[in-house]
Amino acid sequence: MADQIDEEARERLKAALWFSIGKIVDEESIKRNRNATPQFIGALADLVWSQIENVAIDLESFSRHANRTTVTTADVLLLARRNQDLHSIIKDIVDKEKARKLRNKAKGKGKA
Structure with a gap:
């Protein structure tokens, strides 16, 4: 049942x-006065899906290697x-983002 839901x-x-x-692709095709076939769009979607799967696997592996259950920005930087x-x-x-959080944290301490 869970496999069916996941699928x-x-x-x-x-x-x-x-x-x-x-x-x-349609928007870009109109801008450039070109046509794209449904087969092209399907192939591009498959390519992007493959890349997403690979990125997800890599990020999970980096996180697991660091004995964490959560993917962090360090994992994303390692991937890139x-x-x-x-x-x-x-x-x-x-x-x-880190600097912004530090500023907000400092502002909060200053008020207390």
């Missing part, structure tokens, strides 16, 4: 991904380590 959820997610990618530009963007976002 149904998986199929709904894949359908939602296919739909979203189809909308994006081979793409320096992506790593820099993510690192900047993480650093800004």
